[in-house]
Amino acid sequence: MATPLEPTRLLLLAEQAVWAATLHECLAPFGDAYVLISAPSWAVVSSLFEHDRQAVLLTTPKLQPADLACQMAQVLLLEAEPAEPPQSASDWLVRSTLNPDTLRRCLRHVRERTSLESTLQRLAEEDPLTGIANRQGFQTLLAGRLASTEGRGLALGHLDLDNFRHANDSLGHQAGDRLILQVVARLKAQLEPGDYLARLGSDEFALLLDTRGDAQRAERMAERIVEAMAEPYWVDGESLLLGCSLGVAHGRAKAGADPLMWHAHIAMQQAKGIQGCTYHVFNERINRNARNLADLESELRRALRRDELELHYQPRLDLTSGQVVGLEALVRWRHAERGLLPPSEFVPLAEQSGLIVPLGYWVISRALYDMQNLREAGVAPLHMAVNLSFRQFQDSQLLSALSRLIDERGIDARWLEFELTETAVMRRNELVRYTMDALGKLGVRFSLDDFGTGFSSFVHLNSLPIALLKVDKSFVEGMEARPENRQLVHAMVNLAHNLNLEVVAEGVETSAQMELLRSFGCDQVQGYLISKPLPMVALQAYLQQRQSAASG
Numbered sequence: 001m002a003t004p005l006e007p008t009r010l011l012l013l014a015e016q017a018v019w020a021a022t023l024h025e026c027l028a029p030f031g032d033a034y035v036l037i038s039a040p041s042w043a044v045v046s047s048l049f050e051h052d053r054q055a056v057l058l059t060t061p062k063l064q065p066a067d068l069a070c071q072m073a074q075v076l077l078l079e080a081e082p083a084e085p086p087q088s089a090s091d092w093l094v095r096s097t098l099n100p101d102t103l104r105r106c107l108r109h110v111r112e113r114t115s116l117e118s119t120l121q122r123l124a125e126e127d128p129l130t131g132i133a134n135r136q137g138f139q140t141l142l143a144g145r146l147a148s149t150e151g152r153g154l155a156l157g158h159l160d161l162d163n164f165r166h167a168n169d170s171l172g173h174q175a176g177d178r179l180i181l182q183v184v185a186r187l188k189a190q191l192e193p194g195d196y197l198a199r200l201g202s203d204e205f206a207l208l209l210d211t212r213g214d215a216q217r218a219e220r221m222a223e224r225i226v227e228a229m230a231e232p233y234w235v236d237g238e239s240l241l242l243g244c245s246l247g248v249a250h251g252r253a254k255a256g257a258d259p260l261m262w263h264a265h266i267a268m269q270q271a272k273g274i275q276g277c278t279y280h281v282f283n284e285r286i287n288r289n290a291r292n293l294a295d296l297e298s299e300l301r302r303a304l305r306r307d308e309l310e311l312h313y314q315p316r317l318d319l320t321s322g323q324v325v326g327l328e329a330l331v332r333w334r335h336a337e338r339g340l341l342p343p344s345e346f347v348p349l350a351e352q353s354g355l356i357v358p359l360g361y362w363v364i365s366r367a368l369y370d371m372q373n374l375r376e377a378g379v380a381p382l383h384m385a386v387n388l389s390f391r392q393f394q395d396s397q398l399l400s401a402l403s404r405l406i407d408e409r410g411i412d413a414r415w416l417e418f419e420l421t422e423t424a425v426m427r428r429n430e431l432v433r434y435t436m437d438a439l440g441k442l443g444v445r446f447s448l449d450d451f452g453t454g455f456s457s458f459v460h461l462n463s464l465p466i467a468l469l470k471v472d473k474s475f476v477e478g479m480e481a482r483p484e485n486r487q488l489v490h491a492m493v494n495l496a497h498n499l500n501l502e503v504v505a506e507g508v509e510t511s512a513q514m515e516l517l518r519s520f521g522c523d524q525v526q527g528y529l530i531s532k533p534l535p536m537v538a539l540q541a542y543l544q545q546r547q548s549a550a551s552g
Contacts, residue, residue: 007035008107009052011045013059019078022095023058026103034107056110058093074110109498116491119484127199128478128485129177130184138198138206142257145208151260153212154251157205157222157279158264159187159229160272162243164203167235173481175235182235183242186228190221206264211250222248222279230277245271246279258348297353300333300346304358308334311366312533315542316383316504316526319518324546326383326417328526329367330533331359351389360392361401368409368416370536379543381415385447388418393435403442413443419470421449433464440465447504451492469496473507473527480512493520 010027012020020038027034039045049055056074077092093106125137133141145154161183168176180203187197187205194210207225211217229244247267249260267282274280303309309331316326333341350356364386371384392398406413418439420432436446447468471492478485489505496503505517508527517525534542 007032009048009055010034010036011048011055011057012036012038013042013045013057014078015060015062019058019060019095022098023103026098026100029100030104056107074114076106076110112491113495116488116495119488128482129180130199132184133196133198135198135200138196138200138208139257139261141196141198142206142208142260146251146255146257146260149212149251151251151253151255153210154260155209155211155218156249156251156260156264157207157209157218157225158200158247158249158261158268159205159207159225160245160268161203162245162272162277163240164242167240167242168202171235171238177481179233179235179240179242182233183229186231187225190225190228206261218248218250219281222246222281226277226279243277245269245274245277247271247282248279249282296346296349297355299335300350300353300355300359303333303335304355304362308336309359309362309366310334310535311363311370312535313370313539314526314533315531315539316385316524317530318524319514319522323550324382324530324543325524326385327539328385328419328533329363329370329387331363351391354391356389356391357395360387360389363387364402365405368405368411371411371415372409373536374540374543377540377544379540380547381412382543383415383417383445385417385419387449388420390421390432393432398435399438402439402444406442414445416444417447417467418444419447419449420466436465450506466501468502468504468524470504470506471522476505476507476513476517476527477509479516480510486516489517489522490520493517493522497521 010023012023014020020036023036027036037048039048045057045059049057054074056076058076058078060078079092079094093103125133125140127134142156164176164179167179171179180199183205184197184199187207191197191207192210196208198206198208200206207221209218209221226244226246229242233240233242245268247264247270249263249267251260263282267280271278271280311329312332313327313329315324316328317323318325331343331347333346335341347356347359350359367384367386371382375381395401406416440446445467446465447470448466449470450472451469469492471489475485475489475492479489493503502523503521504524504526505513505522506526508514508517508525508529510529513527514525514529531542
């Protein structure tokens with residue numbers, strides 16, 4: 001929006017002159033805060049908007065261009081009578097109920113919503129500390145580069161800092177942030193045009209290297225990078241040495257992003273087994289013991305048959321009552337050689353291979369079985385949240401299978417909750433809506449997981465039967481140190497409540513984070529401060545202990 005010293009320009013494009021008179025009358029109490037400009041055509045609106053990108057367009061559905069959402073961020077649709085809420089506009093005004101207060105609230109909502117969407121769009125693909133791409137942004141970039149080059153002439157580096165967490169804990173998070181900025185500066189200094197850098201995690205980075213002009217360039221770059229990273233760092237007058245492990249994988253013809261990232265990760269893990277700051281290049285013939293995607297897929301199929309999977313449950317706490325009101329079911333794979341694997345190690349593979357469908361049914365069946373056991377053990381009813389992937393939506397047997405499982409377990413479906421990602425909600429919206437409506441008739445409710453990591457689903461929140469929004473932990477964990485994160489989370493909570501949705505904050509690890517969320521009006525929290533994910537036996541003891549403490 002425009003600064004407070006400048007009036008906000010409202011561009012009116014309407015076929016009926018009565019709209020101009022009505023709006024002028026409603027804007028009169030606001031003095032010079034707004035300027036209403038009547039435009040005779042869409043061409044004039046476009047010209048005016050080019051000169052003022054913060055202007056707000058007010059138009060009718062009849063005159064609304066098909067590609068309007070791509071051109072203007074702030075759009076109010078004008079309706080003579082109440083109608084179905086539009087999905088291609090920020091909000092709408094009904095002439096029969098329009099008055100100065102309604103218009104003021106609507107314009108304020110548009111301003112806040114646009115500001116939030118703009119911030120989310122930027123943060124969705126950018127690391128807030130360093131300004132380089134984050135994991136999501138890098139995956140988009142990598143997929144695009146692989147598509148344009150068919151996998152040739154690219155190499156991917158996966159770099160992990162060996163001692164960063166120790167330095168971060170001993171010096172403090174602010175010093176840790178300054179250390180990361182030095183790391184990024186050193187990495188950028190080694191890159192050339194056509195190369196890209198991203199931050200995958202707190203101490204992990206990805207480097208996409210252009211090797212089209214020199215097939216051996218990746219190896220030379222790796223040597224230069226580990227040499228630069230081995231030099232001492234200076235933070236607050238302290239000299240620090242950070243080891244690093246760099247894995248390099250060369251792109252192959254028509255290979256996808258997942259195999260390339262997996263191979264770079266394997267090479268990085270093998271570099272960690274070598275003393276000092278070093279690198280390792282992935283080679284399938286040399287690394288016969290390294291597990292590639294095909295090996296892992298075969299093992300996952302066997303794991304499903306041999307019942308090597310298990311569920312751990314993370315409690316969800318209501319901030320008003322202080323009681324545990326829900327659980328999130330998280331799948332684990334007890335691998336014979338690699339130990340207990342978190343979902344991040346195998347669920348993406350299951351999504352890619354189609355194994356997510358049988359895996360998803362196993363998770364739902366086991367979660368319902370455990371709900372039944374908790375009920376028989378005398379534990380008060382709790383909402384059971386299970387992640388549901390888009391691939392499961394596409395399975396024609398989903399509704400009938402769920403109905404059968406719910407009947408077999410004798411579970412009240414109102415206590416079952418499916419968590420969806422924003423990506424799943426946005427893809428083929430009609431299919432998603434149909435399936436959600438059908439499941440809703442069984443009593444199931446829905447939550448939107450990792451809210452904030454995908455900005456494009458705002459316009460669909462009103463149209464889908466979603467009961468809760470889960471704020472992604474990446475926003476929660478930065479609240480204490482960064483005012484921007486605090487403002488963003490507060491805005492998310494307000495937006496959800498304006499849409500009559502409950503809010504669950506993920507990744508709560510400190511009392512300060514919980515108190516901030518409480519002050520924002522957040523409804524529920526989950527994270528290590530409450531409890532880590534627990535296997536069934538430990539969960540039952542945890543719940544019974546809390547129940548006894550509450551009754552005592």
